[in-house]
Amino acid sequence: MLGDSNPLVLSAMSEVFQRDTRFSLLATSATAEGFLATVMRIPAQVGIIDWGLPAMGGAKLLEQLREQEGAPRVVVYGDQASEAHLGALGAGAAGFVARSDPAETLLETCMAVAAGKMVFPYLDVRALQRNPLQSLSPREMDMLEALSKGLTNRELSRELGISGNTVKFHLSNLYEKLSVRSRAQAIAFYYSSRHGPPPGSGSD
Numbered sequence: 001m002l003g004d005s006n007p008l009v010l011s012a013m014s015e016v017f018q019r020d021t022r023f024s025l026l027a028t029s030a031t032a033e034g035f036l037a038t039v040m041r042i043p044a045q046v047g048i049i050d051w052g053l054p055a056m057g058g059a060k061l062l063e064q065l066r067e068q069e070g071a072p073r074v075v076v077y078g079d080q081a082s083e084a085h086l087g088a089l090g091a092g093a094a095g096f097v098a099r100s101d102p103a104e105t106l107l108e109t110c111m112a113v114a115a116g117k118m119v120f121p122y123l124d125v126r127a128l129q130r131n132p133l134q135s136l137s138p139r140e141m142d143m144l145e146a147l148s149k150g151l152t153n154r155e156l157s158r159e160l161g162i163s164g165n166t167v168k169f170h171l172s173n174l175y176e177k178l179s180v181r182s183r184a185q186a187i188a189f190y191y192s193s194r195h196g197p198p199p200g201s202g203s204d
Contacts (some may be wrong), residue, residue, distance in 0.1 A: 001044040001072060002028045003035040004063075011075075013048065016103045022111060032061040039065070044056040044072040046114050048106070051078035051187060058084075063138050072083050073113045077106065085121055086179075090134050095119035127160045132178050133193055140177070142168045147183055 002017070002025070004010045010028050016021045026044050032053040034080045039047065047065075051058040058076055065071040072093040085096040095111045097106045098121065100155050111117045133134040136144065139160075156167045159168035172182075 001026050001035065001039060001047045002041070003032065003047065003049040004028075004077070005030050005050060005052070005054050009050070013106075016107065018109055021105075032056040032058070036061060036064055037070075039072060040068060043070050044176075046094075046110050047072035047074045048077050048110065051076050051084040058093075058164060059091040059138070059141070059152060062088075062093060066092055070096055075106070075113055075119075086134065089120055090125055098123060132189075135177050136174070140170055140174050143167075143174055144190050147171075147174075148187050150187075 002010060002013050004013065007030070010030065014025060014028055017025045026042050029038055032049070032055065034052065035047065035049060049058055049061060053061060056064075058078070058146065060073060065074065073091075075095040076084060076088035076093045077097050077099060078097055079090070085098075085132045088096045094108045095118060097109050097119075112119050133141070134143075142160060146156050151159060153164060153167050154173075156162075157164050160167070162170075172176060174186060177179060178186055178189050180189055
């Protein structure tokens with residue numbers, strides 16, 4: 001099963017898999033929610049998803065799939081320069097293929113993943129260990145993303161559906177893992193690690 005928001009990419013990938021007799025293309029989806037709903041109805045052995053698949057994104061989709069019995073092993077098809085391969089590995093994907101790679105690489109990766117292997121580009125484990133974002137739990141990552149919107153503790157509680165005390169507990173863990181002492185430092189760390197400087201910071 002394929003999931004990509006770009007209709008041209010989805011069409012091209014569909015054609016590649018339909019031409020290869022080793023594969024049977026079951027379904028395609030332009031959204032993460034559609035992918036999840038279809039997989040629950042039509043079990044697939046391997047799924048290929050765009051890391052930025054709207055609306056929930058690849059990481060959240062993988063989190064949801066982990067809770068589904070018989071979910072497909074997922075190969076993320078994304079931009080390696082954005083370090084999506086690190087996020088994909090941390091989120092539990094079985095493989096990663098860069099969009100700049102030839103179609104044959106995608107096909108061979110899917111065959112390997114179907115056979116139970118994990119396939120990722122070369123990873124510098126030291127770089128992985130240097131990025132504290134990789135150590136955050138999905139809930140802590142949600143908290144950090146919500147923090148980056150400038151939400152207060154009360155708003156965080158409402159947004160995440162947790163109590164005020166649980167918000168404080170997660171914030172304390174978050175600050176410790178990121179080695180920061182305040183929300184402002186946590187937000188600055190989030191943007192510098194993932195997006196560059198915060199919006200309106202005056203930096204180019």
